[in-house]
Amino acid sequence: MRRIKLILEYDGTGFHGWQFQPGLRTVQGVLVDALQKMTNEKIKLIAAGRTDAGVHALAQVAHFNTASTIPLDGFLNGLNSLLPDDLVVKDVKDVGQEFHAQRSAIGKRYLYRILNRALPSAIVRFRVWHIPTILDIYKMSEGCKYLIGKHDFSSFRASGSEIRGSVREIFEIKINKEKGDFINIIIFANGFLKQMARNIVGTLVEIGTSKYPPKYIKEILEAKDREKAGPTAPPYGLYLLEVVY
Amino acid sequence: MRRIKLILEYDGTGFHGWQFQPGLRTVQGVLVDALQKMTNEKIKLIAAGRTDAGVHALAQVAHFNTASTIPLDGFLNGLNSLLPDDLVVKDVKDVGQEFHAQRSAIGKRYLYRILNRALPSAIVRFRVWHIPTILDIYKMSEGCKYLIGKHDFSSFRASGSEIRGSVREIFEIKINKEKGDFINIIIFANGFLKQMARNIVGTLVEIGTSKYPPKYIKEILEAKDREKAGPTAPPYGLYLLEVVY
Structure with missing residues (x-):
């Protein structure tokens, strides 16, 4: 199983915060949709911290597990072409299973x-x-x-x-x-x-x-x-x- | 007759440019509406230059004539309370009839x-x-x-x-x-x-x-x-x- 780390920039204005909420546009919701479309898997995405509605991020960090063999630049370009303009993936990296976006943060x-x-x-x-x-x-x-x-x-x-x-x-x-x-x-x-x-x-x-x-x-x-x-x-x-x- | 000079900041994103166009949201159109509401007069508003749709301004200049006796800070506060958030009047000054926002610009x-x-x-x-x-x-x-x-x-x-x-x-x-x-x-x-x-x-x-x-x-x-x-x-x-x- 691969674990992938994302670095994200977003304009919080149009999002109801990070955290998935049914029927509302959230950063997690929009990203998970794009990731699931690319991988054809059910994706669990964890962020370093759950930003509130309206809060911006220049370098939010998140991770997910996948069995996909898509190369890193395929994820980067694929995600950015699927995502709306107010959410940009700035970096994609393979990391070990010991990395946890929230718990590993110092x-x-x-x-x-x-x-x-x-x-x-x-x-x-x-x-x-x-x-x-x-x-x-x-x-x-x-x-x-x-x-x-x-x-x-x-x-x-x-x-x-x-x-x-x-x-x-x-x-x-x-x-x-x-x-x-x-x-x-x-x-x-x-x-x-x-x-x-x-x-x-x-x-x-x-x-x-x-x-x-x-x-x-x-x-x-x-x-x-x-x-x-x-x-x-x-x-x-x-x-x-x-x-x- | 008074002549008043305005200094304007606007986010061009939501405007179809400076120039009045029937049925479209323009900077001139929105401002003239607010000025006419304040003065109860028909206002002719002239800008230093007609910015295109999407172009921003940090200090556009415009002038108009009025018989109104509203004091300058009354114009400043009144206009800013009537105007939408993407259009701010930064300064209001009385000027002589020889001042022309477009023609006087060097x-x-x-x-x-x-x-x-x-x-x-x-x-x-x-x-x-x-x-x-x-x-x-x-x-x-x-x-x-x-x-x-x-x-x-x-x-x-x-x-x-x-x-x-x-x-x-x-x-x-x-x-x-x-x-x-x-x-x-x-x-x-x-x-x-x-x-x-x-x-x-x-x-x-x-x-x-x-x-x-x-x-x-x-x-x-x-x-x-x-x-x-x-x-x-x-x-x-x-x-x-x-x-x-």
């Missing part, structure tokens, strides 16, 4: 993009969160210091999500301004709870507008209570940048 | 974006021309030298376009590579014939793939024959960056 890097100016943008409207209030990125960076390291991130997890441990380690958070009024927040962690990246961004924004002081992050973490943290940032500003193995 | 700057890598991109698919063949930007830059200056650009004008002089002056063309396999071509000229920017890009790409040597541009110009130049680059890679007055 870290994931997400990017969150904010457009911080008075007026919205027509061109990047499905690509950034537009915030008209001026954000203080020094305060936001100060707040990040409390997030780095191993913590119980219950306060940043979507309420109602299933319990499977809530301790994660954030290795790095970088915030920088980019020409054109963009603010980029890159979060690198060993794993993310449901909506954790978006809840962190929503909270950092409240620190950037001076609603809370940077050290309030410490209190939020200690409370282990979703109610303490800021709102969930919208999905269309979030990009899965990289999965590290 | 130059326009267009950007053309190419994604030059084997695989297309899901995220920027309506924003760049994807070219999988490797382009030699040194050859392309060499070819540009023949375009700079005052020339008869008949060979780069859409066939069948009305005659109104075909001499234009290109002040500058810059080609640069950007991280992520992008090639940016910026063309600054005193005016552009119909599809001139896209026909120049289509021709430069044929030089970049070594179909023609750079100096072939000279022959194309001298021939004054649209058949001599390369194909028309697709509209979705083109952005009106700036109008200079």
Whole structure:
């Protein structure tokens, strides 16, 4: 049995997230259809992480098993000719059965993009969160210091999500301004709870507008209570940048 | 009578170009509707240049006359609340009757974006021309030298376009590579014939793939024959960056 690893880029706008849902257009659903058409097999496809509806990916990773003998570039070209324009397979590799897209991952890097100016943008409207209030990125960076390291991130997890441990380690958070009024927040962690990246961004924004002081992050973490943290940032500003193995 | 100048950003994807056409969604049509709703007047709106279907603008300029006493920020906020998300008014200014969005312009700057890598991109698919063949930007830059200056650009004008002089002056063309396999071509000229920017890009790409040597541009110009130049680059890679007055 072969195991194949895929690297995927997608525009989340037209998908109801990664996870298969009957009757809805999902990344997994569209990919599995194409894979089944190519292999004539029933395919089980597993991703590094299940991105939510509207979230983009520049390099999502997924794997599947197949008995097919189609060469790798046959998969690459065949899939890309079958797939819609908002989903591109960037790489196809043979891997060993010990590789698991989700369990083998040692870290994931997400990017969150904010457009911080008075007026919205027509061109990047499905690509950034537009915030008209001026954000203080020094305060936001100060707040990040409390997030780095191993913590119980219950306060940043979507309420109602299933319990499977809530301790994660954030290795790095970088915030920088980019020409054109963009603010980029890159979060690198060993794993993310449901909506954790978006809840962190929503909270950092409240620190950037001076609603809370940077050290309030410490209190939020200690409370282990979703109610303490800021709102969930919208999905269309979030990009899965990289999965590290 | 007041004359008002607008600066506009739009995503060309959902518009049949600038120019009003009955029954079609155009930038001019959508804007005039919003302006007439605000002023209760019949509005005549004139743009610096009529962008084609699919072409984007970061700073299109337009003007109109009105007897309305609505303050400038009332226009800015009112228009943006009436307009769809793919059309944003970035600035509103009172100008004198001597200002004319098209006739007063001394130059326009267009950007053309190419994604030059084997695989297309899901995220920027309506924003760049994807070219999988490797382009030699040194050859392309060499070819540009023949375009700079005052020339008869008949060979780069859409066939069948009305005659109104075909001499234009290109002040500058810059080609640069950007991280992520992008090639940016910026063309600054005193005016552009119909599809001139896209026909120049289509021709430069044929030089970049070594179909023609750079100096072939000279022959194309001298021939004054649209058949001599390369194909028309697709509209979705083109952005009106700036109008200079």
